[in-house]
């Protein structure tokens with residue numbers, strides 16, 4: 001048996017990420033264990049995981065298959081140098097992953113996080129054009145409200161002001177197109193919103209301004225997650241793809257959230273039938289258990305490096321922990337769980353039930369939008385005019401007290417439960433959230 005978890009009173013040293021530290025430390029919320037769909041708090045309460053941790057624990061928590069894979073690997077081969085050396089699990093994992101990816105996405109570069117996967121993809125795009133003698137393509141295009149992690153590349157192409165304004169100069173040569181979130185036309189849409197494919201034409205405008213010959217890549221979250229679950233309008237991603245093709249611009253899908261079954265297909269690229277040139281993943285690759293990320297590349301990109309000028313055949317990029325053996329074992333164990341339990345397509349079966357459940361919250365106080373796709377969803381609340389207080393954050397605190405974990409950003413409550421959730425647990429989640437919403441001022 002495991003020793004009982006010690007609950008600490010030493011809160012000062014740890015500088016917590018994306019958290020108002022003083023506020024948290026005055027009233028800490030601690031998880032001490034987790035199993036399947038539930039966390040247990042330090043005061044012994046069970047909390048239903050409505051967000052798969054941070055959109056990552058797609059297989060649920062503490063799954064024995066993954067735990068055993070990690071334990072075994074740590075005892076057998078804990079670490080192998082990531083550069084100029086290999087180990088079999090890295091190659092096995094890469095081969096298994098490319099069987100899941102859309103056709104033609106045949107190569108994988110391993111990282112340790114989504115942020116690193118994004119930086120890797122941006123650098124790959126720039127280097128790819130150089131390898132082909134098109135070094136004039138130096139610009140990167142992101143979107144307003146995009147979230148691509150916290151590296152300088154990611155915050156530069158990202159479009160969330162609070163993540164950018166503290167840090168001065170961003171990468172140069174970056175431009176942004178608009179996001180597609182348009183409540184005036186699409187409020188309470190189920191699945192893909194009807195209106196707004198024409199937002200893709202922003203890309204043509206940016207190209208007209210800068211000239212295609214200066215643009216390397218466009219990076220897009222197929223469903224923008226961290227910024228509040230913004231679901232692309234019908235036809236939008238197809239148009240973005242067509243514009244990129246027309247102008248020789250690489251398309252990067254940031255699938256850190258949408259990858260590994262969130263929409264009911266292995267990747268959002270499958271759901272939309274739109275294949276990017278590069279794709280970034282993390283989170284679900286190991287079901288959140290061990291840090292890992294990856295960039296997938298289409299064959300022509302890999303080949304451009306392999307056959308490129310002599311000085312580019314080696315990609316001068318990588319991390320000490322790229323394809324760390326324990327992370328690879330965790331990912332292989334995770335893929336076993338996904339495949340044996342059909343989790344990569346389970347969201348498709350549950351999607352209608354999920355949609356009905358979360359849309360039943362329509363009409364509750366302050367709810368101005370509800371949206372869903374696969375097993376992801378959001379409830380958007382009316383802002384409190386002229387005040388920094390966010391109703392959604394109050395809802396998060398109240399939900400936690402009532403035994404439900406949700407995630408909030410601004411006035412939006414985001415939901416993305418583990419893909420093992422049962423219908424009864426969906427009912428629980430929605431009932432608790434409804435009870436919370438009824439109490440908001």
Ligand code: PMP
Nearest residue numbers: 113114115147148149254256282
């Ligand atoms: N891209 C997207 C789309 C994400 O959602 C996230 C994390 N929420 C990241 C990148 C960054 O991933 P990480 O936190 O693992 O660096």
